[in-house]
Amino acid sequence: MAYNLQKGTVSGSVDQHGDQEIEGVKIFKNVVSASVFYDTDAQSPCATESKVAFATLAGTTQHGIVTYEGDKIAKAHYNLKFDGKTLSTDRVWAKSYYGSGDGLENVPAAKLSGQVLASSINYGNGLEAYRDQLKVLGGEGVKVSKSGVTIARAPHGALDFKGAKLAVSIPSCMNISDKGQNIGDDDLLLIHDSSRNEIRHTTAKNLFEGYLKLKSPHPNGPKYSLQLKGAKEFEGSANLVFEPQSNILQVRGRIAALDGEYSRHLETNGAIEINGAVYKNIISITDKEYDFKDSDHTVLFDTTDNHIKAVLPRASENLGRVIIIKKICDDANKYKLKSGYVLKICTEGELIDFSPEIVIKNTYATRTFHCDGKKWWIVNKSGA
Numbered sequence: 049m050a051y052n053l054q055k056g057t058v059s060g061s062v063d064q065h066g067d068q069e070i071e072g073v074k075i076f077k078n079v080v081s082a083s084v085f086y087d088t089d090a091q092s093p094c095a096t097e098s099k100v101a102f103a104t105l106a107g108t109t110q111h112g113i114v115t116y117e118g119d120k121i122a123k124a125h126y127n128l129k130f131d132g133k134t135l136s137t138d139r140v141w142a143k144s145y146y147g148s149g150d151g152l153e154n155v156p157a158a159k160l161s162g163q164v165l166a167s168s169i170n171y172g173n174g175l176e177a178y179r180d181q182l183k184v185l186g187g188e189g190v191k192v193s194k195s196g197v198t199i200a201r202a203p204h205g206a207l208d209f210k211g212a213k214l215a216v217s218i219p220s221c222m223n224i225s226d227k228g229q230n231i232g233d234d235d236l237l238l239i240h241d242s243s244r245n246e247i248r249h250t251t252a253k254n255l256f257e258g259y260l261k262l263k264s265p266h267p268n269g270p271k272y273s274l275q276l277k278g279a280k281e282f283e284g285s286a287n288l289v290f291e292p293q294s295n296i297l298q299v300r301g302r303i304a305a306l307d308g309e310y311s312r313h314l315e316t317n318g319a320i321e322i323n324g325a326v327y328k329n330i331i332s333i334t335d336k337e338y339d340f341k342d343s344d345h346t347v348l349f350d351t352t353d354n355h356i357k358a359v360l361p362r363a364s365e366n367l368g369r370v371i372i373i374k375k376i377c378d379d380a381n382k383y384k385l386k387s388g389y390v391l392k393i394c395t396e397g398e399l400i401d402f403s404p405e406i407v408i409k410n411t412y413a414t415r416t417f418h419c420d421g422k423k424w425w426i427v428n429k430s431g432a
Contacts, residue, residue: 312342332376333358346372351411355389360417360424363398367421374414375431399423 087094103120111131112124128137149168166177176185186192191200199214201207208217224231233253241248267275269284272291276283287300330346338358340347349356360371375391393415394405400423408415413431417424 340371344371346374348374348376349391350376350378351389351391352378353389355392357392357394360393360395360398360400362396363419363421363423366419369419370427371417371424372414373417375408375411377411395424401426 086092100120102116102122105114105122105124106117107124107126109124109126109129111129112126113128113130114122114124115128117123129135165180166182167180169177169182171177171182174185176183184190184192184197189200191198199207204220204222206216206218206221208215208220210217224235231252233251235252236249237252237255239248239250239255240246265278265281267282267284268278269275270286270289272289273284273286274288274290276285276288288298290297328345329343330348331344332348332350333356334350334353336354336356338347338349338356340358340361342361347358349358358373361369373391373393391408392405393400393408397404400406400417406415406426408431410431414429415426416428418427419425
């Protein structure tokens with residue numbers, strides 16, 4: 049080893065660039081100062097105490113990793129070891145980890161961020177791993193799609209969702225009368241049994257025979273008698289009967305009513321007593337041609353602007369019918385007896401008295417026709 053005995057340049061001194069053999073033991077009683085000590089074997093300058101990383105190594109732990117404690121002191125900790133394969137310590141804090149997570153235990157799920165492969169999760173029944181994703185295991189009644197997990201409903205199966213909850217929806221079922229079919233005795237119905245507080249089923253026949261039939265009122269009286277509401281059951285009488293073969297309602301008694309209407313035919317075989325006003329139909333016609341209707345009784349024909357031809361209905365279909373006609377005009381010609389045009393009354397090939405038609409020229413002239421089933425008879429008239 050080469051060294052200087054005094055700091056600075058000394059004549060004839062041995063420096064790091066000159067070699068000199070020094071034999072024997074040298075004892076320095078005073079401080080030796082040198083800028084550099086040189087190791088000739090290592091072919092490099094020797095480190096001085098001021099340039100070393102640490103001066104003291106504390107701890108005797110085997111495989112302990114050395115940490116710097118400050119003031120050039122290093123320490124090998126007993127709880128921080130590395131044996132060449134495994135790094136062991138009590139706690140590790142890091143911003144990120146890379147590599148496999150095999151061997152990790154008791155990791156709180158709330159502390160995980162990012163995606164975890166399904167194969168790394170210990171899942172129970174009802175779940176499955178599919179392409180590294182955790183999915184619900186589909187089964188009977190369960191449908192799994194991209195939109196999520198839902199109930200696998202049968203078409204028209206009466207199940208539906210109402211307010212995000214599963215409910216029974218009767219309108220979603222098909223109508224039983226579809227394609228001409230209808231309810232039968234053996235068809236099943238759902239009923240809530242209040243005594244058991246359970247949903248049970250029954251047949252349509254049992255519902256009718258065991259409940260509806262007993263609760264329904266039963267008819268009384270002779271055949272075809274109209275039924276009246278009684279105290280508990282229907283009541284019938286032979287004095288009020290409808291015969292469907294003849295379409296006749298027989299009333300063996302009196303009828304009292306505030307109003308009545310007959311659309312086609314009213315026949316009486318006895319006296320009629322009227323104790324009030326009598327109302328009959330009356331209309332005004334200006335058309336050039338007119339066919340009498342079933343509801344006509346008194347018809348006013350206004351011939352101010354044109355001739356009018358009116359055809360009486362067939363006599364064979366109007367036995368006993370009475371029709372009254374009158375020729376009129378507008379107010380501007382009300383004082384002219386022969387103003388305007390004429391009114392012609394004819395039939396469909398039958399006779400009026402002894403003529404096929406009659407012509408009325410005078411204004412305000414009237415005719416009353418009465419049918420005997422064969423022809424129309426003039427039973428009253430005024431005006432030529």
